Amino acid sequence: MPALTISLLPASLAEQYALEPPSPNGLTPTSVDEPFHLYLGSGGDSAATLVDPPKVVQIIGGHKLENVPSKVSSIDTSTSASDSVSLDLDSDVPLKTAKADKAGAKAARRQARRDLNRTKRRAEAAAIEPQKQPWEVALGDIGTSAQGRTQSASTQIASQITPPQFEVAAETRYGRKVPIRTYNLSHAPAVAVVEALVAHYGAWSITFTDPSYGIFLSPALDVALSFKVVCSLRVAVAFGDPVCHPARLPSAVAEFHAFCKARGWGIAFVAARSAAAKVAQVMGWASIQFAVEQIVEPASNPVLDGTRGRRQNLVVKKLAREAPVRIYCPSEGPDAGLEAQLQALYETVYAAKEERDGAPYSTKLRLFALPHLTTVLYTTDSAGTPNGMVGLLRVGDGRYLLDPLVANPSAPVGTTDYLTVLAMGYTRRLGASLSFGTEPTPQVGEVHGMRRFMEDETRLVHAATYTAFGMDGKRTLHAKFHPARTEALHLVLGSQGILGQSAAAAAIWRATHLHYRPVVGPLVGLVEQRRAGEVLEGMLSCLVQRGQLQPSLERYSSSGKDTVCEEPERIRTSA
Numbered sequence: 001m002p003a004l005t006i007s008l009l010p011a012s013l014a015e016q017y018a019l020e021p022p023s024p025n026g027l028t029p030t031s032v033d034e035p036f037h038l039y040l041g042s043g044g045d046s047a048a049t050l051v052d053p054p055k056v057v058q059i060i061g062g063h064k065l066e067n068v069p070s071k072v073s074s075i076d077t078s079t080s081a082s083d084s085v086s087l088d089l090d091s092d093v094p095l096k097t098a099k100a101d102k103a104g105a106k107a108a109r110r111q112a113r114r115d116l117n118r119t120k121r122r123a124e125a126a127a128i129e130p131q132k133q134p135w136e137v138a139l140g141d142i143g144t145s146a147q148g149r150t151q152s153a154s155t156q157i158a159s160q161i162t163p164p165q166f167e168v169a170a171e172t173r174y175g176r177k178v179p180i181r182t183y184n185l186s187h188a189p190a191v192a193v194v195e196a197l198v199a200h201y202g203a204w205s206i207t208f209t210d211p212s213y214g215i216f217l218s219p220a221l222d223v224a225l226s227f228k229v230v231c232s233l234r235v236a237v238a239f240g241d242p243v244c245h246p247a248r249l250p251s252a253v254a255e256f257h258a259f260c261k262a263r264g265w266g267i268a269f270v271a272a273r274s275a276a277a278k279v280a281q282v283m284g285w286a287s288i289q290f291a292v293e294q295i296v297e298p299a300s301n302p303v304l305d306g307t308r309g310r311r312q313n314l315v316v317k318k319l320a321r322e323a324p325v326r327i328y329c330p331s332e333g334p335d336a337g338l339e340a341q342l343q344a345l346y347e348t349v350y351a352a353k354e355e356r357d358g359a360p361y362s363t364k365l366r367l368f369a370l371p372h373l374t375t376v377l378y379t380t381d382s383a384g385t386p387n388g389m390v391g392l393l394r395v396g397d398g399r400y401l402l403d404p405l406v407a408n409p410s411a412p413v414g415t416t417d418y419l420t421v422l423a424m425g426y427t428r429r430l431g432a433s434l435s436f437g438t439e440p441t442p443q444v445g446e447v448h449g450m451r452r453f454m455e456d457e458t459r460l461v462h463a464a465t466y467t468a469f470g471m472d473g474k475r476t477l478h479a480k481f482h483p484a485r486t487e488a489l490h491l492v493l494g495s496q497g498i499l500g501q502s503a504a505a506a507a508i509w510r511a512t513h514l515h516y517r518p519v520v521g522p523l524v525g526l527v528e529q530r531r532a533g534e535v536l537e538g539m540l541s542c543l544v545q546r547g548q549l550q551p552s553l554e555r556y557s558s559s560g561k562d563t564v565c566e567e568p569e570r571i572r573t574s575a
Contacts, residue, residue: 073309076309114504135424138324142327143425155430184213194243198394198396200396200397204489218252222244223255225242235266235503237268241401271490272287273293280449285493288493293435295483296482301428323380324379330341343367345386345408376391376392376393468522
């Protein structure tokens with residue numbers, strides 16, 4: 001950086017403009033308190049010319065530089081080179097700091113204006129149109145008028161509930177009036193009754209759409225139940241609660257029991273809710289809490305609000321462009337060709353899954369067996385063939401059941417997440433909740449009405465089955481969508497005796513297509529662990545009885561310090 005030359009004013013000019021003359025040596029004042037005046041020149045050996053208005057620099061005590069306006073409009077004089085002193089401005093720290101502060105303040109004001117303008121633009125945009133979530137963009141207008149369609153469907157079902165030509169023949173058995181026969185999906189009047197009851201009272205009713213299940217209807221047409229008979233064990237396995245008014249539940253269970261008993265069948269229930277489990281306990285039957293039902297409340301779901309599930313929302317944004325979703329409601333007009341394509345997609349995916357994983361299943365659905373209760377959201381490939389779908393079954397006022405959820409291997413990655421989020425968004429527009437169905441738990445919960453040794457064996461078998469079939473994946477899948485609450489689901493073994501309960505448990509295995517081979521390995525491991533624990537406990541008890549081992553009253557805590565605890569009851573008694 002070029003240096004500025006600071007030249008001393010001649011004494012004559014200093015006197016003319018009332019300035020102090022320089023000291024004799026031309027460099028410093030005669031006293032540290034005596035000021036002297038300098039003016040800025042343009043450099044070089046010749047005298048400088050000050051441009052109007054010139055600036056005179058005053059140095060006081062050698063401590064501070066201060067710019068002072070000069071009265072000199074122009075100066076043209078000659079001085080020697082020895083009268084000039086060169087200073088480098090890089091050492092002028094106060095000046096550079098002032099410039100930096102000024103630039104920083106200007107940048108801060110500029111950024112504040114930008115932030116204010118950005119906030120103003122966002123407020124104006126929000127006032128014009130609220131920002132839509134990805135699922136809203138993907139669904140478009142789907143579901144905006146679905147509430148009206150649902151109400152019209154209920155009216156249509158109600159008109160079909162009791163056709164004049166349909167009457168259930170009945171007989172009295174064990175003090176109960178029970179039907180003489182059962183029905184299936186080929187009986188249209190019976191299906192209409194089932195649709196009406198499921199639409200009003202719900203329950204876990206997906207098995208009504210499986211042709212392999214029979215339909216039990218009460219003579220008064222106010223109870224429906226789907227079941228299948230495991231002939232080798234002579235046990236009728238019902239899936240879900242009886243579909244009826246809650247006050248009718250105890251008598252409905254008793255009627256079905258009388259119906260089965262008259263034919264020499266035992267009974268069992270799978271995925272019964274807590275109310276049905278309590279009825280079973282009153283009757284002295286065994287109940288086992290083995291699963292939960294995960295329920296999503298779309299109105300307050302964080303994934304739909306955009307506060308959670310960032311990955312799911314990114315998938316929805318991406319696939320909304322690549323795979324637009326479509327909706328099919330059979331109640332608005334059947335499309336036989338589309339139904340055949342969707343049914344083929346479902347069967348292909350499930351056949352591959354069963355062959356690959358050997359996973360258990362309770363149903364193979366006929367997707368459109370209950371047309372007034374069924375809605376399907378699906379995606380297609382470039383040829384227009386469905387490659388992913390999610391079914392929604394209305395199960396009671398204000399609730400839908402999500403089943404099935406399938407996607408071809410050729411479908412885009414994330415199709416199942418995409419369809420799940422859209423199903424949640426669709427039910428949000430309906431003002432309904434959404435059930436994810438049965439989710440087995442890692443450990444058995446409450447057990448009632450069962451002998452202690454059978455309870456222990458049941459817990460072992462359940463834990464081994466959970467591990468063998470990788471059921472933890474279902475829980476992981478559901479957790480991504482943040483369900484709001486759970487409801488306990490139970491197995492009910494309709495017997496008080498050990499043999500009857502064992503037969504009912506074996507029938508449930510058969511009905512759900514559980515294979516014992518994958519369970520053997522984990523079960524053996526759990527049995528060995530339990531046996532090793534029992535052997536170790538026996539050895540310790542024996543040593544205590546012989547006096548060779550004294551029970552410790554202290555235990556080692558996780559904090560690294562010994563803490564005093566009470567003597568265990570079992571060891572104290574044996575000692």
